[in-house]
Amino acid sequence: MTASMDSVAAEAPPTTPRATRGGWFTVTMLAVVVMLAQIDRGIISLMVEPMKRDLGLTDTQISLLIGIAFTFFYVIVGPPVARIADRGFRKSVVASSLAIWSAATALCGLAQNFWQLALGRAVIGGAESASSPASMSMIADVIPRDKLPRAYAIYTAGFAAGGSLALILGGLLMGAFAHFEPVHVPGIGLIRNWQLVFMILGLPGLIVAGLIVLTVPEPQRRGGSRPQGYPLGEVFRFIAANRGMHLPLLAAVLLNSFQNFGAAAWIPAFYERTYGWGPAKAGPWLGIVGLVTSLIGLFIGAHIAEWLGKRRDDANLIVMCLTYAFAIPFNVVQPLMPTPELAIIVGAIGAFIAVMGGGAYNSSLQVATPNAMRGQINAMYLFVIAAIGGALGPLLIALVTDFVAGSEADLRYVLMGFRLVMAPLSTLLVWLAIRPYGRAVRARIEEGE
Template sequence: MALQSEAVPHRAASGAWTWPASSRAWYSVVVLSLVSMMSNIDRGIVNLLIGPIKRDLHLSDTAISLLIGLTFSLAYVLFSFPLSRLADTRSRKVILTTGLTLWSLATMLCGLAQSLWQLFAARALVGAAESVKGPCSMSMIADLVPHEKLPRAFAIYQLGITGGMAGALVIGGILLSMFAGMPPLSLPGGLVVRDWHMVLLVTGLPGLLLALVMLVSVREPKRRDRKSAAAVPLREVLSFLGLNWKFYAPLFLSIAVASVESYGLQAWRPMFFERTYGWGPERAGPLLGGAILIATPLGLFLGTLLAEYLTKRRPQDALLVACLMSYGLSMPLLVAMPLMPNPWLSLASGFLGFTAWSMTAPGQNAAIQIVTPNEMRGQISALYLFSISVVGGGFGPTAIALITDKVFHDEAMLRYALSGFTLMVGPVILLLIFSAVKPYALAYQRMQAGGSS
């Protein structure tokens, strides 16, 4: 299959933009959501394996946090921007399918690692391969459905992201239970496979099957609203960002800060339930994952309804106002979650908080794609995902670990590290989003004026 993508505008004879058949478009969105789900399962499964990995490799909280976050994120950022430029001109389907194959194999390599440095190397390969997922997927979705349906499409896509987070907990908990008590298995070449190795080996397999499904059943969509098939010079991308910095800078900063909080909570929530309430990963994992599996579609559904409701009344800034309202609702619930007197109240508070948090995704993702030129969507999506995966994924787990290790000097104080960090960054997130609302409205109006000219 050729890597070169069809990158010219696609109009019907009447001059109106044409779109793929509805069934094919939404099928492609669902497959992209499944790819995102596999990405987050392969990435997040390690969070549930903190205990066994620490046990066998003799690591501190800070050391394991670097494995979870910074190793993945450094590789992600090194490859994200050059590969996102390819996604703006070449076949996004081929790039994404290749990445899915590589990160699935890398996850299985994590399951053969015998030392911390081998695990670092395999984890870095997961990060490098996963760097293509966001730019390719988000750009494809924006070319598959009309603008007015983007919140719904990105709700489906976000379902894959958070479904993968939940799947990592549920699948990881089930697999740990299956392999619990398994004696070390000696393989040729001096390899020793323990319970957590088996979890990683099994987790990587479904991604290989999904890569085949995507290769044979998903088509590369036509690129729309595009002036040229050639790659946009980097200086032009930087110039566009400079002209629109009042929107992109505070929004991406808010996303980065929110992601530090989110990834910190995700990484340490299973261990919080174990240290605070005595729930091991085999019990906490399925319950936390099950809660996310219910909260995610509920939050995305409510977030889509909110975004579409506000769009009918104030289209110029509705999508960011919906984000602001949803974040504001989630913050007090997530602050309270670690402080609850028993695990069931903590689980309930976290469920409600995560439902509200999930409501932000449809409007946030749609807003970025709507005001970003087609020629730059892959690269600007990479910057957006840098805010999430590199800043959030790289520093979130370590931020919580450092507060526990260096401020409280007591692993049992993890609950106060989680709550205090959320209380500290929550107002910053809200202020940043608020400051992006008016600039977004101006960018939206310019986009509308340009589209009608």
């Protein structure tokens, strides 16, 4: 047994929570928070063509706004705030970060150039980095282990709903403001229709932040008595002791995030460039279809993970691996479809299959990690997903489109190539992590968590 595991063994005996109404209310509110995060993060993808036109931006500059401008401060802020969350201030971290990124989203509507938008995106990224690690740690303390896949399916539904609502609401608002004439505001500049969308969608988060403060309690930690959390060095020692699980799993989610963030950033532009569907038409269609298929897939996947979890300790990663594998052919061929309707149908099937592993993935990190270390472990994975994948996924697609394909119309082939190269590799890496993950789960059970 390693030194880090010895320290975990010294923690107090666990108390297993019941799935009370209060617990499920906490999960639901945290799902609303992450939904708002995805709306505020993702709405910019629907504005690619209007921003390029009105601000004179290139594809590469757009990719920097979507990626690096957001993720740089995500990297800077996330780890230290996760340490604060592990010391028992999780609810406060969630509420304050929500208020900050919501205000920053609204202020993006005042931006007049690339650098002002980049500043707004930086504040959004820094604030959002703090929320998810604290939220996922809270969920593991209010819901029993055997129901965690369902709880994280609800939480992950917030991701799916937010991404879809960004397209639906953004598209509807762009349609409603289609004939809005730019207005000159003294001291600021021109305010255009797409900027109004930023302002409108940023404001609800301020209300929800207040509700979090008033209605969601700070959960009592389960299975541990480390009120100061774990220092970073001990976290790294724990990861090293379980590197058979963490190294391939981190690599897998990184490759998957390249695909997902890259596709999310450029799919609206793909529909406009390939089929002539602008934001007002593509947004609602993509959003509604994505929302329905994702929600159904998440809860079917959670049910499978809970059923298999009664029989196997490594059930979560088995489900994740299978969903990665079966989604590959649909995601690869989607950009090659001859009509937008077929592209939406094929993409919906791929998304339905892929998202079935969402609840299982989030559950896997919690059940294989000591309680007072979860915030920092979650932050590490979110750093890989959002900071590295979120920055480089959109950028790599833009660079290949600009400098290799050489034509905006070839975006469809770039999207296809990304999936074809990265999806099989990420599936293989998850498969390599399955057996070490099972051992890690059994170790946590033996230690009383």
